[in-house]
Amino acid sequence: MDIRITDRGYWDDLIIDRLSGNLSADDRARLERWLDESEEHRQYYSQMKELWDSSEVANPHFLFDDEKAYILFSKRCASFAGIPRKRLSVPWWKRGVAVLIPFVFLSYFTVLYFQSRSIEERAPLISEIKSPKGSRTQVYLADGSLVWLNSGSTISYADDFGKNSRTLKLFGEAYLEVARNEEIPFVVEAGGLEVKVLGTKFNVSAYAGDEDVKVFLLNGSVRLSGNEELAPVTLKPQEMAVYNTLVNRVKVFEDDASFALN
Incomplete structure (x- = not known):
């Protein structure tokens, strides 16, 4: 099955799994092939990784600010060398991606946090x-x-x-x-x-x-x-x-x- 870059949801899931260390061997190989296909794919991955590294979603005290997240995402995109200035004009649907991705990250780590707390609470003294x-x-x-x-x-x-x-x-x-x-x-x-x-x-x-x-x-x-x-x-x-x-x-x-x- 040939999956293009337009299938954002599919690749977003793989990228999130990779950044969180939960990517299977098969999916890792599939993501590597996708990244090797074009510079556009690699730039998209780099933008998501920059957002991951900057958003502090792993911090349980993190309070999400969607406007701040979008501004941060746009600035990160502009900082990559070799990207033409016209790329800074982000369509409305990319703004949605920039806002939704931190929500996905935050939800993911919230589930992990409460699962770990539940395990700790069940452990007998x-x-x-x-x-x-x-x-x-x-x-x-x-x-x-x-x-x-x-x-x-x-x-x-x-x-x-x-x-x-x-x-x-x-x-x-x-x-x-x-x-x-x-x-x-x-x-x-x-x-x-x-x-x-x-x-x-x-x-x-x-x-x-x-x-x-x-x-x-x-x-x-x-x-x-x-x-x-x-x-x-x-x-x-x-x-x-x-x-x-x-x-x-x-x-x-x-x-x-x-x-x-x-």
């Missing part, structure tokens, strides 16, 4: 609780679960914890008594290991720098998993699992209650 050195900290979570944090340990979780998910991250060591919830599993992420439970009492140790992550189960059941190469492991009461992060392997030991946090 993260709460973090840290136990001071030399002490233990007791925490009751929103779902009724109890967490005892050992010295220097930290847990973090989203502010909607207990509503849509019950996932927390642990750095250090903690003893947990998990409130039962058949619909939303309780998940602890620690040292590359994921401990998934429904209702149980267990202890997890995953201090930074330790090559072993240890999980001791008092009662109930937990399911341990990690990356794709690690086969899931389910613990029974009074069993301890030791996950070695270097070899990516889990070993299970029985009756090691001395590991439980007092």
Whole structure:
């Protein structure tokens, strides 16, 4: 399909996409061929780029002035070397293009701005609780679960914890008594290991720098998993699992209650 320069709307869309960095490979090639066809095409593109660079449409505080935009557009056109003076006589329809193009730019960036704000507003806030050195900290979570944090340990979780998910991250060591919830599993992420439970009492140790992550189960059941190469492991009461992060392997030991946090 041979599209001439008179098809302003089509080429305006391609030029806007190029200036905003959203031009596809096929459209980029099509626009390059169009620019190579004539000096008139290249001058038209240069005029639009000058307007783009001068209008500050990317600034969310920008207030559009259509008269100022047209005057700016006309002055920019006059500044190009080699353009005869008669080109400064701009037909009425070109005045319309000069006025409408900033509106298109402003609308485009307004949509992007509110989309980014919407994404930011949907992002959940993260709460973090840290136990001071030399002490233990007791925490009751929103779902009724109890967490005892050992010295220097930290847990973090989203502010909607207990509503849509019950996932927390642990750095250090903690003893947990998990409130039962058949619909939303309780998940602890620690040292590359994921401990998934429904209702149980267990202890997890995953201090930074330790090559072993240890999980001791008092009662109930937990399911341990990690990356794709690690086969899931389910613990029974009074069993301890030791996950070695270097070899990516889990070993299970029985009756090691001395590991439980007092």
